[in-house]
Amino acid sequence: MTAEISGDALRGHLATMLLSALEAGPAHGFDLLKRIEAAGCGLLHLKEGSVYPALYRLEREGLVRAEWESPESERRGPRRRIYRLTRRGRARLAQGREEWSRFVRVVGAIVGA
Amino acid sequence: MTAEISGDALRGHLATMLLSALEAGPAHGFDLLKRIEAAGCGLLHLKEGSVYPALYRLEREGLVRAEWESPESERRGPRRRIYRLTRRGRARLAQGREEWSRFVRVVGAIVGA
DNA sequence: TCCAGTACTTAGTCTGTCTAAATACAAAGA
């Protein structure tokens, strides 16, 4: 019954996770969802309702740029929106990583696990 | 401009932090607030409006037991409500620590900081 | 034909932290 990581715990970290996942290269939302879930060793089940709105926020803040995959593409299937990091997104990712390590250090010191 | 740890990031971890702080011995809310802030190296500024309601939740869940400090005490000043861990609280703390380390491992793997 | 998988959207809910203000007591200083 391996407990899952709850949504509450994730709060405020999802943005950095998405930016980090995008660092490996441009991707569409569903792919990001799968990439992160795969990296989560089955403990992390993100929902579309969290990921897509989070991506919209990132786009609104200019941290990612999005464009619809060219329809001339040879692939079949639903259209996909491709996200890529902007320069500001990279800067924010660096900042997010600092915040993450600070967070782990400080909370870890208190929780003492 | 040392950035502070935001409330969002803390979500879902405060309960474990409080239980952990109580492990050192019974304490009242204000003391817990100060203890945790002190352990936070100035990066963590909890608010009463977060801590007291969190303690009420813990009490409601039977994870801590609370009682008013005996009025016969020789000390002067406002009355204080003393919290102590229950057996269930200790069990939950252990569980919270496992969740914390899982969380750090999984999110850390994605953020890669 | 129906279903499963991919891919995106969005309305509405929930909950925990926050802001902010109030209460109360004591000690120190002007």
Added chain:
DNA sequence: TCTTTGTATTTAGACAGACTAAGTACTGGA
């Protein structure tokens, strides 16, 4: 004396972000 500062608790209301849940749309396989 009056004010301020520090200790200590309470609580109403705001807010943000992850959630539930339902929908759209396309493709391929059973």
